[in-house]
Amino acid sequence: MERNKRPRPSSGQRGRPYFKKKTCRFCEDKNIKIDYKQPHILKDFITERGKILPRRITGTCSRHQRELTIEIKRARIIAFLPFTVHI
């Protein structure tokens, strides 16, 4: 997923790094439910090691990030998502 990657700062005018504006996926599409029963959606918001990605990387708004963390933690309890991934 493109938005999960930290945007590589490419230099714009005056050599200042240029970032692409990130938007909250759940605000853009109101039909997407944040639900622990749908781990395939939550998967985009965790790292390879199973950690929850911060807002500054995914661009999620604060309200949805709050819901997201709760649902990810529920999904972990019921073994839909891993607590940790050992590499």
Next chain:
Amino acid sequence: MYYELMMIINPDLGVDEIEKVTARFAGNVTKNLGEVIRIDDLGIKTMAYKIQKRSKGHYLLAYIGGPGPMLSEIERTLKIDENIVRFIIIKLSEDVKREDLEKAKVEEEAQVKEETAPEAQTPQVTETPAEEVDHGEK
């Protein structure tokens, strides 16, 4: 108040044994002044990590209603049952009605199928059960 209860049971159980587990669970809920609205079988799935040295689990999803104090008793009995590997009880939003839970069944089944399908085909759900309604109100 309505609650959503997801549980993982031993995947090696036969049909009648699963029946027994759910019957015992349902009996327990009614004994504690609650009611079982519906129980869905989500089938056997691979778990993200091993629980009790098993990598697969049989998932059941139940919706129950009743007074809050019944939950501690239900939790206690679920813990005793060896066939129940893990469970999670989630309190649904207060404005969830019984009818929402009853009719949500068809959608839920569609969702389960969707889980294997690519993420791009997110289902357009109009009647959202429970929590989502709650979050919208905030």
